[in-house]
Structures are given as structure tokens and as C-alpha cells.
Amino acid sequence: MTPTITAFERSPDRGRGLARDMRIRWTLEELGLPYQVRTLSFAELKQPPHLARNPFGQIPTYEDGQQTLFESGAIVLHLAETHPGLLPGDSHARMRAIAWMFAALNTVEPPVFERSLTEVLEREEPWHAQRAATLDQRVHWRLSELSRHLGDADWLDGDFSAGDLLMVTVLMRLERFGMVNDYPNLAAYMARATARPAYRRAFEAQLQTFLSGEAERDSTPRS
């Protein structure tokens, strides 16, 4: 059965690929798996049918007729565990790749997400510049540690893994701030990851979803 994932009907990033369904699309493309997408309005996210999929009313979710899952990290892990390609076979290397998945989501993403959120929620506040500078520092600590670890390697630990995939989707959120460019090896890491054919296919698919939503809106009388 072709799995179904959920995504925003109209992505707030206007097709830049920052919404978390991108993680699942990219994973499915890396693994060569077909999928379909159910798009949801912001109102639908908080209604019972979707809350049954995800108690927090977020996207993405995953359904394949046997398993319904929420949390992008868990969905990527489930797919990577059940299909070859994104986790090493050796049990120790496998756990290290999983550690990088958690590092992406629990160590790197929180300050990156706060940095991005302050632009949305606090941009008009007189203290925005002060707070942005503090957050920049928190993000740079993480980026410098990540850059030191990566060194001149291609990927975080051996071959490209689900850990790299999640880390790259987290770092993409910094694109508008240009911070990654201060670390040439991280910029090259991002370029290497986003040049992967599976990434390109996933990016184009989420862009098409956004453009279809826009086209539909343009042809619908505004209420």
C-alpha cells in the first residue's frame, strides 16, 4: 500500500522546503518508495481526524495501512529501519547514525528554530536586535562544534545517513541568515546533500504542492 504523508496545504515558507514534510519526502525518495500527500489547512490540523494521527496537531504524519506515526524523527527512523540505504548495517555504526538524528533534532534544531521564530514573532520589538544577537551566538556555538567535528569528511559519520538527512534539513532553516557560509566545510556539506537526486525530487515535489495550492487560491473567489 502506498504510504500517505501529510503536509501544509499552503506552506508558510512559500515552497522553500523548510516544513518538516520535506524530511519525509526526502527519506522516501532516498529509499525509492512511492508516496502520496494529503494536504491540510491550518484549521484541519487541529480537528479530530488529524489529532487522531498526531496529538499535537502538527505535520508531517505517516500512514501505510499498518502503522500510523507522528514526529518527523520517528517517521524517518521507521522508514530507515525497514528499508536499506539510510542506516549502516553494523549495529554500532547504526546507533551512531541514530545519535546524529537526535543531535540534529534535540541539540541543533532548538536554537536554530528559535532564531527563525524571533524573526516571525519579535521582529517589531525594540529588543529584537539584542535577542537575535544572543540567538546568533547560540547557533554559532553549535555550528562551530559541528564544523570541527565534520572536518574534511563528506558526512557526519561514514556514509550519508538519516543523521545527515535530518541535520541538513535543520541547517536549511539558516539559509536566510547566511550563517552556514561562515563555515566553508558546512557550506560544502549542505551543497553536497542538496545536490543529491533524491533531495532534488523531494524539493520539486513540495514546491509543486505549494504552487498547486497557490493556483487553486487564485482561481477561488476570496471569502
Place this chain on the structure above:
Amino acid sequence: MTPTITAFERSPDRGRGLARDMRIRWTLEELGLPYQVRTLSFAELKQPPHLARNPFGQIPTYEDGQQTLFESGAIVLHLAETHPGLLPGDSHARMRAIAWMFAALNTVEPPVFERSLTEVLEREEPWHAQRAATLDQRVHWRLSELSRHLGDADWLDGDFSAGDLLMVTVLMRLERFGMVNDYPNLAAYMARATARPAYRRAFEAQLQTFLSGEAERDSTPRS
């Protein structure tokens, strides 16, 4: 070989059990596994021996002679995967428990941690009250969703799992703010979890580590 975890030499929370080594101690106690603790000063966290364990220089880490791991979520998952007791045997229920692990760390912890961080970093700022109120709202959204999901169940999905364990350690950070008390079922959930003998043993152990560090400091000439 008895595994070794790392913890702060002098926990900034003064023994309240909020540092992330508590997650690993509790997991090991639930699984009935002995362990030893290597305490590290803040300076030692950022030096090469520890950076080889964790590129971000954080605690906790885990070493058992075969596997060295960082990220509390990954360590809990590794232990729960290799010993019975914290993940269901059924593959679908197992993945749902893992989804709750990610929900604890990637959906609930970020706003909870920011709420706690603003008390440390921004308490003297004239805009602290405004920011605290915004963060309170973000935390309450998550708590109300969690409370609605939990209903009158004992645990988040079936039996107590690694997902509950991580969620409880995240919610503990809200204790000083009293927010959980607005949700009687979540307060009861916390009481149920922290009454578990394994939790009590883990809590006492981290408290003793803190008190030993204090005693050592009192008997050491200050430099």
C-alpha cells in the same frame, strides 16, 4: 563491562535532577543495569577527551567498551532496544513509543527549555515579563494537547515506556513554574512516574553526586 555515563561535577540545578544524565540513570535503573559515573567540570566538557565522546561537549555520554554514544535520546533508545522493559515487543507499538520519545525531545522540550532559559539569561531585562508570557503560552499549548491525549490513561500509549520516561524528564523542568498543576491528569502522571522505585533510585544517585561535589568543594581551599 559496567557502562560509564558522564554527568556534571556540580549540577547547576543543585541536585534537583534536571540535568540530562537523570534520563540515563533512570533508564538504567528501570532495566536493572549497574553503571558508573564520570563527573566532569565545565572546563573538561570542552576538552578533547570529552569532545571525542560528544562533539558538542555536552553530558550525558555512554560507554560500555563496545559502544560510545552521545545524545540522551539515542542512549535511552540504545538501552531500551538491547534490554527488555522500556519498549513494547509488538513492532507497531514499539514505533509509537519511539514516536513519543521524539515528541518529548523535539515537540515538548524546545518551548519548555526556552521557558527555563529565559529565567537564567533574561530575568533582568525590561522585556522579560513579556517574553515569559509568550513562552508560557507556547508551553501551555503543548501541555493542553498532551493532557487531552492522556485523558484518564496511566501512560501515553499502553504500558510505561521510554517515551513516558523522556516526557516526564522534560516536564520536570516546569516544576518551578507550577504549570503542570493546571492539568490534574498531567500532575497525576508526573506523580505516578516519579513514585517508581527506579526513578527514586536514580534521583537519589544524582543527588549524592551533587552533595559529594559540594562536600569536596567545602573541604578544598578556594583558589
